[in-house]
Amino acid sequence: MTYNPTSKIKKKGSQVSNPNDRLFGFFSLIIFVFVPMIFVSGTLDGVQPVRLLAIGLFLAIYGGLLYLSGRMKTLPFSVWNNPLIWLMLGYLIITICSIAFALNVKETYFDIAKTLTFFVFTLLLSALLYQTIDWEDKIIRYIVIATCISVIVGVYQFFKFVIGAETGFLPDGRPVIYEIKGLMAHKNQYSINLMLMLPMLVYGAIASKSKLWQRLSLVSMIAAGVMIIILQTRSVWTALLVTTSIMVVFSFFFYSNLGITLKTRKLLLACLLAFIAVLFSISIFIPTKNEFSGLAQLKSITNPEAGNNEYRLKIWKVTTDMIADYPVTGVGAGNWKLFSANYYQGHDLDSNQLNWIRPHNDVLWVFAEKGIAGILVYLGIFLVTMYYLIAAFFRTKYQKTRLIAMLIAGGLIGYHITSLFSFPLERINQQIYLYFFAASAIVLFLKSKEDDRLETPLKQKVLIAMLISLIFPIVYSIAIIRSDIWLAKARFSLEKEAWKNLMFEVNNAETWARNLDPEANPLNWYKGLAYSGLNDKENALESYHKALQAHPTKITTLHNIAIIYAKLLDYQNAELYFHKALDILPTYYESLEGLATIYAQSGDYQKALQALLKIKPEERTEVTLNNLQASRRLILKELVDDAIQLQETGNETEAWQKLDSATRTFDLPDRFLYFFEKDHASRFDTVTHLKILKLVPADKRSESYQNRILELRSAL
Secondary structure, three states, X not given: OOOOOOOOOOOOOOOOOOOOHHHHHHHHHHHHHHHHHOOOOOOOOOOHHXXXXXXXXXXXXXXXXXXXXXXXXXXXHHHOOOHHHHHHHHHHHHHHHHHHHOOOHHHHHHHHHHHHHHHHHHHHHHHHHHOOOOHHHHHHHHHHHHHHHHHHHHHHHHHHHHHOOOOOEOOOOOEHHHHOOOOOOOHHHHHHHHHHHHHHHHHHHHHOOOHHHHHHHHHHHHHHHHHHHHHOOHHHHHHHHHHHHHHHHHHHHOHHHHOOOHHHHHHHHHHHHHHHHHHHHHHHHOOOOOOOOHHHHHHHOOOOOOHHHHHHHHHHHHHHHHHHHOOOOOOOOOOHHHHHHHHOOOOOOOHHHOOOOOOOOHHHXXXXXXXXXXXXXXXXXXXXXXXXXXXHHHHOOOHHHHHHHHHHHHHHHHHHHHOOOOOOOOOHHHHHHHHHHHHHHHHHHHHHOOOOOOOOEOOHHHXXXXXXXXXXXXXXXXXXXXXXXXXXXXXXHHHHOOHHHHHHHHHHHOEOOEOEOOOOOEHHHHHHHHHHHOOOHXXXXXXXXXXXXXXXXXXHHHHHHHHHHHHOOOHHHHHHHHHHHHHHOOOOHHHHHHHHHHHHHOOOHHHHHHHXXXXXXXXXXXXXXXHHHHHHHHHHHHHHHHHHHHHHOOOHHHHHHHHHHHOOOOOXXXXXXXXXXXXXXXXXXXXXXXXXXXXXXXXXXXXXXXXXXXXXXHHO
8 A cells, every 4th residue: 555645735825834843742742641641639530620621721821822923813714614613613502501401500511611622622723733734644653652651551450450359350349350441430431542542543553654653553553452352341342343344345445545456455355254254153152151251241242131231221211211301402411310310210220320420322412411403413513524534535635634534534433333332422531532533624624625715814813712711611620629629538528427527528519610529419418418427407408408409319318308307207208208219219228128117117017018028139138138027027916916806896707807918918828827826826726726827828838837737736
């Protein structure tokens, strides 16, 4: 394969300035190398707000330097005045307007700050790429450095947590492979990040002008690929398989545009088909005993009943139900987690799925929060970006431009495939690459056009407006970081049950920017816990009700309100809030236990028993089993007492109906026999005793039960 070393088209009548390579290097070093490494310990979320702040501050400084230098005056306005930029602006406006439909306005701020920051990021990066000669070759080295750092961290974690592990599982039951997070908070997000680096690494390995960086790109590409295999992220495996297949088929049909020989294209297609056949054969014919092995993960991709697949399908159905109720407006940016619990009924969700604060599908997420306009613009951004890349591929004269256009299109497709199963839309690192793809598409498209028209130079006022707009994400991020520092201290105090410290720290964590922590726990919920720990029930109740205003469907808040009412002996309100929690999750263990307790304290043992029986057998603790037994014994006593009283008043028929019900109090006849004989047999003569035991149908009696009947007969 041969490539023309010139990858840019210089248009007649236009001046393309060549900025200092150091400026380009500075931008690339900060954005692609430095920002993804930023982590601040001692905060609740040391990644998201800190990296958002870093990007916001850097863009403000960088934009200020551009303004002072006057370089933007020579930039053609088409770089910022094109359909893709207008779509991005539209998406930003829709995100801001979604405040009007949000239940909790403060939860919209992060999405607004992130979307605004990356809109400015796209504008500045597209301008930088447009004015930098051979940016494709220059940017490779920074992606290679970023990949090497990321892989080295992953390898270190692999040897420390996987190879050096005494057991294959973490305390929470997950495989130890989840400890490999790289520079991200989760292994799956780490894997997605590595995948998004691959387009530029492949380009560098094939087309870099420097032999050194060509080799380093190849090594980095292989290292990233191996790490992706180790991480076992199924969405990334799927995205890579689909994307590679598309690019191979595309290359097969348009081989001449890429300088590929007929023999090479046939070989590529044959290798792809052979690889797919091998994967298919392995997944169908080779059995696996270890459900956490790589082979098991591969086989589970198409299995709707496998682990997280089942959970995702349920949460997607929850989201589509939400969309059906709010198709036009959506529920507001960042508010999906506040509404989702309203749709849990009928989907058989478990309590361990209550921590899902996203639908793990960005398309559904955008539709649910921003309505029909939001999803159309979101998809429009993807389609226009793809159009720009395809148009650049066919318009340009140069094979290097075609290659990078195809590879970036592949990266964009891979991103959107993984977004159907995860949430890269929220992750700062992954948004960097998404918007880099978009900025690259704009530049490749514009440079590929044969246009003799003079373009209007960019007006400095647009740049000033951008810099002013960055004030919001910067101030917001600072407020969140400060709040996170205090919340981290609050979590520590909560573990130590240092209630006064907890109260002080949560008061300091409060800010205009949020009223929920990163896991969607209301800050007033912490206050409620602190007041409860200090035995101040009235203030605890007030704090929990305030927490409910911030997050009306937070099941733990509803449960805690019920507990406080129960302690205040207000059983009516306690029952009401236990039921509100159970309306969200009918099998919620804690609320079923609490409901049973207040029923027992009210003397309604039948209702107490019914509540306890709704607890899933696998979730029943020793305390639950003891309460079940105690409830049944009390019900048995109640029925026997009623039967004796009815007999004394001559109501024999009703008395025997009560005794018949008593025999069904326990789940097994032998248990009824044991407790009846232990607690009540002495209250009846032998004939009545025998008659009561015979109320149990003969086909349900065990051998020991039948023997006891024979013993009583012999005693007559």
